[in-house]
Ligand code: TXA
């Protein structure tokens with residue numbers, strides 16, 4: 486049966502906010518609700534309820550072997566879901582929680598195997614978004630939430646993008662305005678040697694201040710070869726893909742506008758995905774991610790821009806390749822996947 490999806494507006498985050506109680510009640514009775522977080526919108530359900538978690542996989546069309554992140558409202562809940570908690574977790578939590586860092590640890594039996602896709606680990610995160618925190622607190626259970634998009638399409642960073650993907654698939658969407666970070670959390674595995682599985686706003690440089698021996702998983706900057714076992718199952722799937730064909734252009738920054746303009750003269754439907762500084766130089770339709778040096782601003786806009794390019798009828802998109810350090814690494818990781826690793830040297 487198709488659900489009637491309600492769009493819920495939050496007026497205040499105070500105790501009397503009925504919308505937050507309504508969202509928490511949906512979670513407690515095993516339903517699905519999309520909630521804002523500081524990174525992207527999440528498609529939330531009770532992480533301890535196997536039927537509710539199964540409904541997440543169905544609503545998103547997500548492969549069953551891709552585990553979910555479990556969201557808590559307080560670090561005091563960690564022993565409920567994680568069996569072993571190394572000392573470094575306390576230091577990481579002090580510095581980065583609540584915030585866009587997910588940590589993978591050995592799991593307890595409270596987390597059913599459908600949530601962890603059969604792994605004996607659990608990915609845990611404490612979001613900083615006040616609405617997310619308050620809904621999780623009121624629900625009183627750990628909350629599983631993958632990004633609230635259809636599997637394969639760009640993650641959603643506004644309630645209207647969420648509605649476009651999930652209308653009729655969730656009971657409600659809580660509108661918390663645009664997400665400020667805009668790309669999903671950093672995923673760090675501490676279930677063995679410290680390993681970065683997905684880059685995000687908590688950068689490898691910042692993590693190395695606490696974990697000097699942090700390694701980057703190959704999937705951070707390259708495409709896993711078919712059939713190879715990957716540490717983070719999500720990284721092997723097609724991701725963030727708009728309908729248009731995206732190419733990343735890597736090379737001296739000043740070459741970008743001329744290269745794209747020349748291409749646009751030969752090919753129909755070419756768009757540039759560029760920076761503010763490029764806009765006056767472009768002679769084809771162009772969408773800007775933001776100021777060239779402001780990678781945080783670009784990350785906040787990335788998924789929205791990918792959706793805009795489709796809405797505007799782009800067929801081929803030539804995007805500026807970001808740097809592979811700091812916040813740029815998170816941008817690069819998402820853009821390279823959106824481009825199915827079509828990276829051209831110019
Ligand atoms: O910012 C975020 O993390 C958002 C918001 C909603 O919190 N959530 C999110 O979830 O991005 P999702 O499901 O789209 O991405 C979770 C990633 C996937 O790549 C998954 O494979 C990986 O984390 N993951 C989850 N549990 C894991 C585990 N136990 N071991 C390895 N990778 C895991």
Ligand code: MG
Pocket residue numbers: 631632640
């Ligand atoms: Mg996702």
